[in-house]
Amino acid sequence: MCDQMLRVDLAISRRQAIRCIVAGIGALTLGRARSLFGQARPAAKARAVIQIWMWGGPSHLDTFDPKPDAGYDYCGPFSHPIQTNVDGIIIGELLVNLAKQADKFSIIRSMTHGINAHETAAYVVQTGRPAGGRLVFPSVGAVVSFFKGYQAGYKGLIPPYVVLTEPQGRFSEAGFLGSRYKPFATGGDPAKTPFLVEGIVAEGISTERQRARRQLLSQLDRLAALLKGNPEIAEFEQAGQQAYELILGEGAKVFDLAEEPEALRQEYGMNTFGQSCLMARRLVERGVPYVTINYKGWDTHKQHFQAMRRMLPEMDKAMAALLKDLSERGLLDSTIVWWSGEFGRTPKIDWQPPWNGGRGHWGHVFSAVVAGGGFKGGRVVGASDEKGQHVKERPVYPADLIGSMYLLLGIDHNAALPNPFGLDVRVMGTEADGVKSAGILHEIM
Amino acid sequence: MGLLSTGLGLSAQPVYPRLEAGPPGPARYKIDQLVFSRLGQLGIRPANICSDVVFIRRAYLDLTGTLPPERQVRAFLQDRDLDKRARLIDSLLEADQFADYWAMRWSDILRVKAEFPINLWPNAAQAYYTWIKQAIRDRLPYDQFARQLLTASGSNFTAPQVNFLRATQSKDPVGMAQAVALTFMGFRADAWPQDKWRQMARFFEPLSYKSTGQWKEQIVYFDPTKTVDPNRHFILPDGKDVFVPEGQDPRYAFADWLVVPENPWFAKNIVNRIWYWLMGRGIIHEPDDIRPDNPPSNQQLLAFLQEELVASGWDLRHIYSLIAKSQVYQLSCIPRDDRQEAAVNFAYYPIRRLDAEVLIDAICQITGTTESYSSMIPEPFTFVPQDHRSIALQDGSITSPFLEMFGRPPRDTGLESERNNRITAEQRLHLLNSSHIQRKLVQGPGIRSIMRSGPPGQVINRLYLTILSRFPTPDELQVIDTYVQSGLVNRQQAMQDLAWALVNSVEFLYRH
Numbered sequence: 001m002c003d004q005m006l007r008v009d010l011a012i013s014r015r016q017a018i019r020c021i022v023a024g025i026g027a028l029t030l031g032r033a034r035s036l037f038g039q040a041r042p043a044a045k046a047r048a049v050i051q052i053w054m055w056g057g058p059s060h061l062d063t064f065d066p067k068p069d070a071g072y073d074y075c076g077p078f079s080h081p082i083q084t085n086v087d088g089i090i091i092g093e094l095l096v097n098l099a100k101q102a103d104k105f106s107i108i109r110s111m112t113h114g115i116n117a118h119e120t121a122a123y124v125v126q127t128g129r130p131a132g133g134r135l136v137f138p139s140v141g142a143v144v145s146f147f148k149g150y151q152a153g154y155k156g157l158i159p160p161y162v163v164l165t166e167p168q169g170r171f172s173e174a175g176f177l178g179s180r181y182k183p184f185a186t187g188g189d190p191a192k193t194p195f196l197v198e199g200i201v202a203e204g205i206s207t208e209r210q211r212a213r214r215q216l217l218s219q220l221d222r223l224a225a226l227l228k229g230n231p232e233i234a235e236f237e238q239a240g241q242q243a244y245e246l247i248l249g250e251g252a253k254v255f256d257l258a259e260e261p262e263a264l265r266q267e268y269g270m271n272t273f274g275q276s277c278l279m280a281r282r283l284v285e286r287g288v289p290y291v292t293i294n295y296k297g298w299d300t301h302k303q304h305f306q307a308m309r310r311m312l313p314e315m316d317k318a319m320a321a322l323l324k325d326l327s328e329r330g331l332l333d334s335t336i337v338w339w340s341g342e343f344g345r346t347p348k349i350d351w352q353p354p355w356n357g358g359r360g361h362w363g364h365v366f367s368a369v370v371a372g373g374g375f376k377g378g379r380v381v382g383a384s385d386e387k388g389q390h391v392k393e394r395p396v397y398p399a400d401l402i403g404s405m406y407l408l409l410g411i412d413h414n415a416a417l418p419n420p421f422g423l424d425v426r427v428m429g430t431e432a433d434g435v436k437s438a439g440i441l442h443e444i445m
Numbered sequence: 446m447g448l449l450s451t452g453l454g455l456s457a458q459p460v461y462p463r464l465e466a467g468p469p470g471p472a473r474y475k476i477d478q479l480v481f482s483r484l485g486q487l488g489i490r491p492a493n494i495c496s497d498v499v500f501i502r503r504a505y506l507d508l509t510g511t512l513p514p515e516r517q518v519r520a521f522l523q524d525r526d527l528d529k530r531a532r533l534i535d536s537l538l539e540a541d542q543f544a545d546y547w548a549m550r551w552s553d554i555l556r557v558k559a560e561f562p563i564n565l566w567p568n569a570a571q572a573y574y575t576w577i578k579q580a581i582r583d584r585l586p587y588d589q590f591a592r593q594l595l596t597a598s599g600s601n602f603t604a605p606q607v608n609f610l611r612a613t614q615s616k617d618p619v620g621m622a623q624a625v626a627l628t629f630m631g632f633r634a635d636a637w638p639q640d641k642w643r644q645m646a647r648f649f650e651p652l653s654y655k656s657t658g659q660w661k662e663q664i665v666y667f668d669p670t671k672t673v674d675p676n677r678h679f680i681l682p683d684g685k686d687v688f689v690p691e692g693q694d695p696r697y698a699f700a701d702w703l704v705v706p707e708n709p710w711f712a713k714n715i716v717n718r719i720w721y722w723l724m725g726r727g728i729i730h731e732p733d734d735i736r737p738d739n740p741p742s743n744q745q746l747l748a749f750l751q752e753e754l755v756a757s758g759w760d761l762r763h764i765y766s767l768i769a770k771s772q773v774y775q776l777s778c779i780p781r782d783d784r785q786e787a788a789v790n791f792a793y794y795p796i797r798r799l800d801a802e803v804l805i806d807a808i809c810q811i812t813g814t815t816e817s818y819s820s821m822i823p824e825p826f827t828f829v830p831q832d833h834r835s836i837a838l839q840d841g842s843i844t845s846p847f848l849e850m851f852g853r854p855p856r857d858t859g860l861e862s863e864r865n866n867r868i869t870a871e872q873r874l875h876l877l878n879s880s881h882i883q884r885k886l887v888q889g890p891g892i893r894s895i896m897r898s899g900p901p902g903q904v905i906n907r908l909y910l911t912i913l914s915r916f917p918t919p920d921e922l923q924v925i926d927t928y929v930q931s932g933l934v935n936r937q938q939a940m941q942d943l944a945w946a947l948v949n950s951v952e953f954l955y956r957h
């Protein structure tokens with residue numbers, strides 16, 4: 001009954017939901033409920049993930065799921081999608097550079113969760129769990145940081161989960177795993193010189209003065225000296241050591257984009273997103289397992305098409321350069337690139353004021369793009385209907401995509417996650433947890 | 446009582462003059478008798494009594510979450526009255542910041558948060574917070590405080606106490622029972638089997654909600670038809686049976702059982718929490734993990750505090766006062782015994798990193814700067830004026846990147862452990878080198894006005910008093926002089942670097 005009920009989007013009554021939660025708890029205490037994906041075995045092809053988070057929700061029709069036959073009220077001015085370097089795959093007409101890299105990525109055109117609110121949708125897409133349960137689940141980045149970070153022997157100077165440049169806040173975060181698994185948000189702007197990475201690069205303070213200050217601090221910090229051996233102090237000193245390796249040591253160099261050839265920087269585009277993509281490549285090259293680029297500005301309720309003409313070329317250029325660069329360096333095989341927002345946008349355009357050609361939120365069907373790390377390129381998974389309003393074939397739920405990434409990263413779906421209630425919580429939820437699934441993306445793995 | 450005195454035997458231990466005043470004196474207070482005699486049984490030496498400079502800082506930070514202002518530090522150090530520590534405690538317990546700080550700590554436990562996953566909604570969260578703060582400020586007796594939270598009915602805007610039972614993630618009777626047990630009895634979800642939770646949940650089962658014409662208003666009320674099980678007998682957590690006549694809200698029967706001196710957990714839970722809040726470690730530890738197999742480290746001490754609470758008419762401030770005036774509370778942070786038992790039995794004051802909110806308020810106070818706070822969902826109710834202090838933020842959804850980085854509790858579960866005061870490399874990086882902190886130190890009016898205030902010696906004194914609540918020592922002055930003379934930076938930069946170093950020291954960042 002629960003199963004049936006949970007298939008009805010947005011129509012779950014409170015009482016039913018409670019019953020289902022109670023049933024879920026029952027299932028947990030009586031033994032492990034049936035796993036969503038059976039005994040899926042992790043493969044460990046990927047070592048890192050670059051998540052391009054299309055903050056606000058990008059239009060699927062204008063990017064990777066064009067519908068040229070749906071008419072002007074759906075396509076607006078973008079009625080001439082283009083061929084890619086893979087036979088039969090067409091994408092939005094402004095994505096000219098990505099069209100030349102289509103053999104490297106696969107498009108999922110049947111992502112769905114049915115949620116039209118930013119926060120809840122962002123939570124579901126990045127945790128694979130329904131919102132509103134007893135626990136706040138960690139995002140994919142925090143889970144990867146848990147399994148691939150310090151606890152797993154990661155020794156890098158740079159924290160294992162980096163956000164370029166602004167954090168999303170609570171919805172992309174560590175959830176019940178706690179603040180140890182929160183992302184390090186760089187702040188600053190990689191398109192500026194220097195890239196003022198918050199805490200690592202300070203404007204106007206020379207290296208010499210940094211060293212002198214550090215010595216002054218150690219001379220004046222008498223209480224620390226007096227309490228040597230206290231575990232709190234040992235932690236404080238160790239954290240300081242790590243901090244100074246970033247300020248004065250090798251860490252700071254990782255963020256110095258001036259080390260990259262000017263031509264390559266140009267190819268990515270001399271803007272925040274372009275240089276963030278280049279920065280992400282430098283980070284995974286140095287072993288950072290998870291990088292999120294929070295790309296703002298896609299919540300285009302008003303004057304959507306003007307915004308697309310401005311933003312899509314920038315996105316296209318940077319993302320195409322990233323795929324090409326990763327591939328040329330042999331990094332694409334071990335790096336998953338995941339492009340997605342929290343949902344798509346209303347297929348039917350609202351021409352009326354105040355929208356003047358706008359698109360609203362659309363969670364019934366939207367697109368995601370994956371490349372590398374064991375995902376095949378040049379494929380399309382699933383399809384939306386003729387106007388891009390609903391899933392036509394092969395629905396893909398957030399948990400399906402996330403579960404597929406975990407397999408490629410070698411993260412066991414059944415591994416336990418510590419939580420404050422001491423509940424039996426595994427990496428992937430089950431139907432009893434209210435998680436919807438239509439299966440792992442075997443077709444592109 | 447003379448036998449319990451520990452003063453004489455310990456006079457030989459060295460004293461760190463800046464931090465310590467001398468060995469503990471005769472145990473005049475019951476708390477001191479109980480703790481020192483336990484330490485005596487175990488053969489553990491207590492630490493020395495802390496110095497005045499340590500004490501004023503500790504009392505301000507612990508009781509009001511606020512750094513002592515320079516003027517108060519000077520006055521306190523000059524005061525020759527032998528009773529000045531007790532007087533300071535009395536005045537801090539009456540300060541506005543006492544209500545601010547403890548409303549914040551209670552709001553963590555009571556989960557005052559507008560948005561996901563608690564979803565009280567902004568105006569209800571504000572009403573709830575305001576009620577909590579008033580209750581603390583106006584000394585609402587703790588039994589009434591708990592009773593109102595347990596039994597209230599009405600609108601989430603005008604009867605703010607109803608928000609306590611609304612503030613659970615799962616919003617089901619089991620979730621409510623678990624929130625009640627955690628908050629008022631110190632029991633966690635894993636302490637009891639499921640059937641026991643279901644028995645307790647029956648008391649909350651008839652609770653119903655309905656919306657009104659007002660946006661996000663919700664009426665919480667007793668709906669007699671909602672009881673699933675027609676049996677009018679309810680099982681209390683101690684296994685006793687209680688009969689609730691038909692048509693009567695069983696929450697009252699539950700409150701009648703819980704909120705009484707004889708209840709085995711109600712008073713114990715709260716006095717143990719207050720002890721934990723001030724002493725950094727519970728007599729039962731963790732303070733919200735009361736289980737038969739987690740006994741108190743000092744049963745007599747716990748019993749004494751419970752008796753005092755009941756005798757005072759459930760006045761929580763009386764317990765704060767008893768603890769803060771004891772010598773045990775005033776021990777220095779330098780242990781004289783490294784064994785784990787010394788920590789467990791309160792032989793010294795354990796250092797702890799400042800709470801996120803307290804730390805940023807302290808930095809703002811020193812530098813004369815402000816912070817901006819915002820909520821995920823901007824609304825009139827979540828507007829926060831520029832000069833608002835972080836310990837007085839009403840709603841867990843109103844936050845800042847600094848607070849998030851420094852482990853402010855998300856207010857998802859009500860567990861004490863949600864507050865994470867462990868230092869990380871990222872935090873140190875932020876304090877050492879971020880533009881955020883750098884800008885406050887260099888551009889904020891606070892440090893700048895100190896630097897313009899007089900000759901170098903006075904500037905250094907004032908920086909120490911403002912940041913560390915004490916005067917510099919001669920050898921510290923020597924180090925600073927060498928730094929200034931090095932010629933590496935100009936005088937002004939040298940003073941900025943001094944302020945920077947003090948803010949990054951353990952003495953500033955940790956309660957000690």
